[in-house]
Amino acid sequence: MSLEMEKRNMTFNTQQELSASGVRLDAKDAVPLRRPGRWIGAAIVLVLLGMLVHLLVTNPNLQWEVVKTYLFSGIIMSGLLRTLELTATAMLLGLFIGIIIALMRLSANPVLNWVSWGYIWFFRGIPPIVQLLFWYNLASLTEKLSLGIPFFHVTFLSVTTNSAISPYTAALLGLALTESAYAAEMIRAGVQAVSRGQLEAASSLGMKRGQAMRRIVLPQALRIVIPPIFNDSISMLKFTSLVSVLAIPDLLYSAEEVYSRTYQTIPLLLVATIWYLVLSTILTVIEHRVEGRLRRGHASKDGRPGRPAMPGYRSRWRLWNGPSPSEEPAPIGLS
Amino acid sequence: MTALSTSNAGIASSSSMPLVRVDQVKKSFGAQTVLDGVSFDVALGEVCCIIGPSGSGKTTMLRCINRLETIDAGMVYFEGDPVGVRLRGEKLYEMKPRELAEQRSRMGMLFQSFNLFPHKTVLENVIEAPLLVKKTDREKAVVEAKQLLERVGLSNKADAYPDNLSGGQQQRVAIARSLAMRPRLMLFDEPTSALDPELVGEVLSVMRDLANDGMTMIVVTHEMAFAREAADTVIFMDGGSIVERGVPADVIGNPQEVRTKAFLARVH
Numbered sequence: 001m002s003l004e005m006e007k008r009n010m011t012f013n014t015q016q017e018l019s020a021s022g023v024r025l026d027a028k029d030a031v032p033l034r035r036p037g038r039w040i041g042a043a044i045v046l047v048l049l050g051m052l053v054h055l056l057v058t059n060p061n062l063q064w065e066v067v068k069t070y071l072f073s074g075i076i077m078s079g080l081l082r083t084l085e086l087t088a089t090a091m092l093l094g095l096f097i098g099i100i101i102a103l104m105r106l107s108a109n110p111v112l113n114w115v116s117w118g119y120i121w122f123f124r125g126i127p128p129i130v131q132l133l134f135w136y137n138l139a140s141l142t143e144k145l146s147l148g149i150p151f152f153h154v155t156f157l158s159v160t161t162n163s164a165i166s167p168y169t170a171a172l173l174g175l176a177l178t179e180s181a182y183a184a185e186m187i188r189a190g191v192q193a194v195s196r197g198q199l200e201a202a203s204s205l206g207m208k209r210g211q212a213m214r215r216i217v218l219p220q221a222l223r224i225v226i227p228p229i230f231n232d233s234i235s236m237l238k239f240t241s242l243v244s245v246l247a248i249p250d251l252l253y254s255a256e257e258v259y260s261r262t263y264q265t266i267p268l269l270l271v272a273t274i275w276y277l278v279l280s281t282i283l284t285v286i287e288h289r290v291e292g293r294l295r296r297g298h299a300s301k302d303g304r305p306g307r308p309a310m311p312g313y314r315s316r317w318r319l320w321n322g323p324s325p326s327e328e329p330a331p332i333g334l335s
Numbered sequence: 336m337t338a339l340s341t342s343n344a345g346i347a348s349s350s351s352m353p354l355v356r357v358d359q360v361k362k363s364f365g366a367q368t369v370l371d372g373v374s375f376d377v378a379l380g381e382v383c384c385i386i387g388p389s390g391s392g393k394t395t396m397l398r399c400i401n402r403l404e405t406i407d408a409g410m411v412y413f414e415g416d417p418v419g420v421r422l423r424g425e426k427l428y429e430m431k432p433r434e435l436a437e438q439r440s441r442m443g444m445l446f447q448s449f450n451l452f453p454h455k456t457v458l459e460n461v462i463e464a465p466l467l468v469k470k471t472d473r474e475k476a477v478v479e480a481k482q483l484l485e486r487v488g489l490s491n492k493a494d495a496y497p498d499n500l501s502g503g504q505q506q507r508v509a510i511a512r513s514l515a516m517r518p519r520l521m522l523f524d525e526p527t528s529a530l531d532p533e534l535v536g537e538v539l540s541v542m543r544d545l546a547n548d549g550m551t552m553i554v555v556t557h558e559m560a561f562a563r564e565a566a567d568t569v570i571f572m573d574g575g576s577i578v579e580r581g582v583p584a585d586v587i588g589n590p591q592e593v594r595t596k597a598f599l600a601r602v603h
Contacts, residue, residue, distance in 0.1 A: 195448075195450070197446055197448055197450040198450060198452065200403055200444075200446070200450065201444075201446060201450035201451075201452070201509075202452075202464075203403070203436065203439060204401055204403065204439055204442070204443070204444035204513075204522075205439075205440065205443075205463075205464035205468065205512070205513070205516055206436050206437065206439050206440025206441075206464060206468040206469075206516060207436065207464060207467060207468055208432050208433060208436045209432060211467055211468070215463065215467060216452055216463075219454050220452075220453065220454055223454065
C-alpha cells in the first residue's frame, strides 16, 4: 500500500476506483520482494557453523595447546619458507616456459605448432607426482647429462645426473613443467581473446608480428589471464605438498617430521592446514589488488565492475535487500 | 608460366606511375568471388571515395591495398612498387615480413572499430609506432604526437585511456596515430559507420582538413555528402567490380548506370 493511500486510509479494488481517486502511485513505495529462502539458508548455515565451532572448541583430540606450540616454531617456519620458495619459483619458471609454448602454438610455423602441441599433450597428461618421481630417478635412466653436438662427439658441458638433479631440482622441474603446459593453454586463450583488429592496427602501422605481439597483444592477453594465473598459483601452493615424497622439508613434510616423533598427528596437520589457508588467503587478496590495478583504462563495456575475487568485498552481505542495480548481475567471465 | 606478363615489366619501376595502381585484382573467399578483376589508379594528392552496397567488395578492396588481405590474381602497386611482393630478375618473390612492414608503415589505415590500443594512453597510442618502428627519439616523438593531437582537437586528452573517450574522439586519436608515421597514403575503412550520428561530423571535419592539406586518401564510406564534397573521384562498386567511376558530380549527381541509380536512391 502506498504512503499516500495509507495516509488517506484508502483502498482500491478496481482500476476505475484508482483512476477516479486521482492518487498517484510511486514505485519507490513498493514493498521489496520477500526472500524467505535466504533466511532459511542462513539459519541452516548458522547451525552447521555452530556445530563446527563446538567441535573445534570441545574436542580434546585437537590439542590446541600443541597447535599453539608449533604454529610459529622454527621447523614449521622454515618449512613454510620452503613452500613459498617452491611455489614462487615453480610458477615463474612455469609461466616463462608457458609463454614460449603458447607463442609456438600460435605461430604460423607448422613445426613449432606440432612441437608445442606435443609438449602440452605430454606434460598435461602426466600426474605431477609421477613427474617428480621420474625426475628424481633420472640418474637410473642416464648417468650423465651432457650439452654438446650430437653424433660429432663434441661436448661443452657434462655433469653426472645425480649432481645436477637434486631432490629440489626434481621437484621444481616436475611442478614447473606441469604448470607450463597449463599456462601455455591459458595464455593462448588470452591471446585469442584479444581482438584481431589489434593485430591489424599494429601491422598497418608497420609493426612486425613479433613487435605487435610483444607490445600490443601480449600485455592485453596477460591482463585477461591474471585471474586464472592466480588460480593456478593457489593450486601450485597446494601441489608443492607433493614434494614431501622426495623428503624435501616443505610445510607438510616438516609437520610430518614432528608428528612422526611426537605422535601428535592431528594438531600438526592442523598447523599445516592453518598455514595453507593463510597463504591462499593472502594470494587471493593480492589477486584482487592486481586485478584492480590492471583494470586501469579498461572498464568493462557497460561500466560495471566485474565480480570481485572475494564475496562481500564490494557488495557487503545483503541478506534482506534485492540486488542493487550497480552491482548485480555480475558480468559473466572477465570484465 | 612466368610470373610477369610483358606489359607489367616496364611499369613496375616507372616514376610516372600514380601513387596507387590497382591492376586486375581478383580475390575470393572459398567459392565466393569478392573482387572480380578490379582496376583503378589514385594519383598523388587525390581523394578517392569508394561507395557501394554492403557485400560489394569495397572493404576487401581497401584491405588488399595494404595487404591485410592477400590477393589471388592481379597486382597492387604503391609508389610504383608492387605491394607484398618483390621483383628480382624475372621473378616475383613474396616479401619478407620486415619488407612488408616497412611498406605498410608508409600507408596509414583507419578502421570502422578504431582499434586503439586499450592498455595505452592516447599519447602512448600515438608514439608507439614511431618509437618501435622508426626508432624515433622519445622526446621528439612526444612533441610530434602533441602537435598531431592538437591538429585533431584532442590535446587535452593526451593522458586519457581510449575507453574513456567517445567514439568520435577515439577515431580522431586513430587518425593522429596513423599520421604519426607520416604516411603517404591514408586508407579509411568506413571510419564513421560505428559512430553515433552526432559524432560523425567531428571525424569528417578532420578528414576534410587532411584532404585540404593534400593527403592522398582512399575512403570507403556511406557518407554521400562527404563523398560529394571532399572527393576528387568516386568509385561505385557492386558485385566485386567497379560499375561506375568519375567525379562526384557525375557518379553521385548524375549516375549513368542502373545499379548506381538504384543504390543512390536507397541511401538518400
